[in-house]
Amino acid sequence: MSSNSILNFNIVHESTVPLYYQLFTLIKNEIQNGTLKPGDLLPPESQLCSQYGLSRSTVRQALNQLVEENLVIRRRGKGSFVAEKKLSRNLNHLYNFTEDMFELGIYPHSHVLENTVEYATGEIAKKLNLNEGTTKVFKLTRLRLANTEPLLLEITHIPLYLCPDIVNEDFSNTSLYNFLKSRYNLNLHKAIETYEAVKLNKEMARLLSCKSGASAFKIQRIAYLDSGIPFELTNSYQKGTACKLRLELYANQNKVNFSRETTIE
Secondary structure (H helix, E strand, O other): OOOEOOOOOOOOOOOOOOHHHHHHHHHHHHHHOOOOOOOOEOOOHHHHHHHHOOOHHHHHHHHHHHHHOOOEEEEOOOEEEEOOOOOOEEOOOOOOHHHHHHHOOOOEEEEEEEEEEEEOOHHHHHHOOOOOOOOEEEEEEEEEEEOOEEEEEEEEEEEHHHOOOHHHOOOOOOOHHHHHHHHHOOOEEEEEEEEEEEEOOHHHHHHOOOOOOOEEEEEEEEEEEOOOOEEEEEEEEEEHHHOOEEEEEEEOOOOOOEEEEEEEO
16 A cells, blocks of 8 residues: 555636535546556645645545545545445446456456366256256356456356367356357347345455455346357355445336346446
8 A cells, every 4th residue: 555645736726616626526537547546545634735725624525525436435544545446337238257347447367266067956957947966067166356356256057068068168268158159159148137245254255355254245147048048057246345236217208117227336
């Protein structure tokens, strides 16, 4: 973590733009262009006041706005820090971790923890419409990283008859969805996801660099081919500090009810 960052920009006191908003915008720009990096400690309020000729209430209002937009976090007794970037995730399309991370300018990587074939039982057989105990599935367990930050623990099951030799592929850097489309000509169509707040057990917390019992989202995804056949069951565990759920509600032209669009950011 760095020491106090030095901010060099001009506040125009004669401007019609409110002083707090100038300070907020200037710091926000420094964060977004990478001059201020996650973990950087901002100068204390007293220093910002004296450096730019601002009142304490003006500086505090600017910092409050930065906190509101999840750009800055406050730590009692320590100061204000640039927040770690939270990843945006658009759930209006079939989610592809690899492609979405590249779009965000983040390098995706996976640690393959398990790559095996087993018989479908219990929930796996039920969700994938398979005969329990007689139909084989491919199981892939991966720790998904954004740059070097562990983000997701994913446990995926796919009916083996759809991809007979998939167990031979290395999914450390290969997109599962791209592989299924290019290798087996599978037309991936839609997915249904269910979100549940859970607590991480000791092993999951260790993998995700969290404390045991830390909050997380359990995301269960059942994905379907265009034929309606379920081709994937994935249970993901995403640490709560790395995502934020937001619902956007839209009124339809001819109806009173609202549609929902969900993103993680």
